[in-house]
Amino acid sequence: QSNNAPSSYDPHDIKITGYLQTQFQQAQSSGISSFSGGDFAENSDNRFIIRRGRLKIDRVDKYSSIVFQIDATQNGINLMDAFIQLQQPDHNELRLTAGLFNRPFGYSIVYSSGYRDFPERARVFQTIMPRERDIGAMLSYQPLKFLTADLAVVNGSGLYARDYDSKKDIIGSLTFKFDSLANRKLQLGFGASFYKGSVRNDTESFYTSDGSGFIKNTSPLNAGANLKRNYFGGNIQIQYNSRHWGATTLKAEFVSGTQPGVAASPSITGPVASQSFTTQPATDLYLRNFTGYYLLFTQQVAKTKFNALVGYDVYDPNNKVKESQIGVAANTSAGDIKFSTLGYGLTYLVNPRVKLTAYNERVINAPAQLDNYRNDIRDDVFTLRLQYRW
Amino acid sequence: QSNNAPSSYDPHDIKITGYLQTQFQQAQSSGISSFSGGDFAENSDNRFIIRRGRLKIDRVDKYSSIVFQIDATQNGINLMDAFIQLQQPDHNELRLTAGLFNRPFGYSIVYSSGYRDFPERARVFQTIMPRERDIGAMLSYQPLKFLTADLAVVNGSGLYARDYDSKKDIIGSLTFKFDSLANRKLQLGFGASFYKGSVRNDTESFYTSDGSGFIKNTSPLNAGANLKRNYFGGNIQIQYNSRHWGATTLKAEFVSGTQPGVAASPSITGPVASQSFTTQPATDLYLRNFTGYYLLFTQQVAKTKFNALVGYDVYDPNNKVKESQIGVAANTSAGDIKFSTLGYGLTYLVNPRVKLTAYNERVINAPAQLDNYRNDIRDDVFTLRLQYRW
């Protein structure tokens, strides 16, 4: 279920796996910004899309493995994973990964979308680590069966970019996993991560928080300055397998830190304003302290093929400003608005390869002093998804 | 030979098939609009191209199957098919298809280009259903061995698009197939189809026919109105296998209906003006009543590996206006001109996988009262194609 691994570490020649997700979606209104498969077209409130079409080719031998994955949808075909792994066969606690891989930060980024119960990753992770991947090198160390440490150096500019600056970013994580506690009924995992990077400012000015709004810092020295992009996070997963009620799973993850972004403007929507950059941003940067988290609850329906899902996630791009002050406090914009999402739904495993998911998301924003944001936007989304995994 | 099926319904693990078509083409003049593999570059009247490079990956089990197909040429790599099929093993007359698949309209749209005798689909089908595919869901019902009914709901915006409006389009077809009549010498197929959809008008005006030209309808209510896109069609295929003369095949298909398009302009060529849209058209729509058909005749040359081909097809984008009135009747443009194509050629099966095709097309337009269209355009095309199927 980790994206940073071949389909299996048992030595094998070329193997093709993958999954296809096709879905119908109904939004509450046309043209909304959405984290449930991307924004809707200006005049469209419903659509059929291929959400993910993955083809993974891997090969494993005693010393090395390779993973190659592409994503093919109506939006085009792109490389998703391309990494080489090296290990000593007798010391397989140490592993080097080089190439394009998932950032080893937290739990949900690395967890495969082909296995996740919920349709999408939380808004905060789609914002700070869009498309999950970056290019670089990673050292993984597993001294004990239940403990893994990862340390990676990456470009910081994501999946589709050669780096746009000269500074590299560092990612580290510590993961604990206990697979068979309480007579094999209980599984427990938890971990902590950090991201230490920067974004290059291209202008002579950038903005920092003055408590409620932003103040402008201007100096010739600011052109080319690398502003901090630092996150830290924690996560926990608990699964209990009851003889009567089936499996119950609770997953939670928290992340906080400093994110360089820009201001929302007529050409930059609120959600895009604090999204991590894939190219050099041309305008003044805004440094924001953000917080985000999710809680995901899955309950198998009495040992049937049905699972009930309830999820809740929050992303507050700027935890220094009150929502009611956005638009009033100096230099605040739609890029500072907090969003919460309450989702609930059902999955049905048609067979081990085919899964049907119905999921509804209530997306809530607190009112701000900005046109279009004085009330909760009508941006809820219902998704009906069919997935095949092979 | 159907594109809406895996390489075979016999249960199998991942299987890779495909075909490659590479060709040399000579046009009558440089820079012509062409339906024989796309327009020629402004200063070019001949070219080598990769016409189609298909890689299809599928997997089939008792209950479900998956098909994934990409197309790779000098123009880029794109997803062509990505669908999941579900069926009850004991009631395999019913099948659900979901994802990106060929529109179940008529005969030639769904028929694979890797098996077709003639190099390209008829102009009318390339115009009303460019790239054949759309995203949605389809129910297929085969109550009798010789009868299949398909009903699909699709975006209406084709292969490379998330939908641009909120209305979905409906496609239905009824197909009859008799594979072994007259002591197995005769094969007969026929069918009928409909397409019931719409295109969103983005302006306050659209144009309708007033008998010979177009009149403009203006009202604030027209902005956002969904104009009818309705087709109906019929088709027939006859094949006779003679002991002496080899196989003789005749295929014919007819389609008529209402197509929302735009006017031809310096930036929009005539053929593009009535092509179905993949994004929201920005200018006033023109509602045209169109007619199109093709006749295709294939004769095996006395049980050799040669086949002689003769094809004729017609597309009249606007059957309400006489060609001689185009340019005179109000608001008519190059988008209303009728084109006929007479093609003839030979195929040679080098071996079961390799086919060589030489095919010449005479493309004829009736003179119109428009500059560049007062005579037949010099837009004939000769194609020499080598195909490998694997």
Added chain:
Amino acid sequence: QSNNAPSSYDPHDIKITGYLQTQFQQAQSSGISSFSGGDFAENSDNRFIIRRGRLKIDRVDKYSSIVFQIDATQNGINLMDAFIQLQQPDHNELRLTAGLFNRPFGYSIVYSSGYRDFPERARVFQTIMPRERDIGAMLSYQPLKFLTADLAVVNGSGLYARDYDSKKDIIGSLTFKFDSLANRKLQLGFGASFYKGSVRNDTESFYTSDGSGFIKNTSPLNAGANLKRNYFGGNIQIQYNSRHWGATTLKAEFVSGTQPGVAASPSITGPVASQSFTTQPATDLYLRNFTGYYLLFTQQVAKTKFNALVGYDVYDPNNKVKESQIGVAANTSAGDIKFSTLGYGLTYLVNPRVKLTAYNERVINAPAQLDNYRNDIRDDVFTLRLQYRW
């Protein structure tokens, strides 16, 4: 090791091979033009990139074969090879190749990047034949075990283009290979090639050399004129396998001719000015007489898994003008500057599939009378590459 062949000519069903190259690079300064994996971003002097991600699918039978190769990197996914080969099983000295294949010119163009010791092809070949491939047809004739003759007709516009003019280009080569001389210790290869093509001039003027600078030729007849693009080249490869010292290899190749290019300008860098075109150039052409060559020396380090590499290559886009006159002589520009590259490094074969390469390149330009080129540009590049071949 030839790109114009399947993974093996032994009959086989579909086979997947490929290789992945991921690397870290450090440039001497930010934003440099580079032939070591492409230009660096404006503010970046180091980067992680996926240099090549190749997936090759082929199939071979007695009479025919097919090769399909894609390249997937952070820059996108593209078709690299797509060709059909036909041969008579009893006369396999004759072979027809049709589709997208490597231009049969010289040694390094056709030699696979997955097998090459050095990270990149020489600057001259990247300039005159970018991405190595073109679309067309080729006849290969091997009358003797050690002699192959190739003759190809191609568009002349390269990998990603339908042709932009009506003239085709001709390529021919003669290759000699002796694999087991001197008691199997010595391998020797050599060859000669020509390229005879043209580039269409779109304006009424083009420039030719007047000895030191360029003079402008203006005439209405020049619009649409096809200017000569003619190359000829020679190459030699020697490998000696010593019982004590391991393998020693020396490879050298030379190419000279006439290349139509454009002038360097604020929007066209010097290296791009003489690069072969993939689309119709819009501005006046410059006809330049160029020379280029490389010398590559590889020494296995005493039968270990290490190889020492030393390479030197030169590209002089305009061998009629002295470097010191560039900027002074009429109409000369940065597009006329000569570059030499001295590279040295080490490779380590981790296992038969995995190779680690460390390679440093000193890129030298003679001073010219142009701003930014009065001294040697700081454009050296160090590359650390990990490759997996499968």
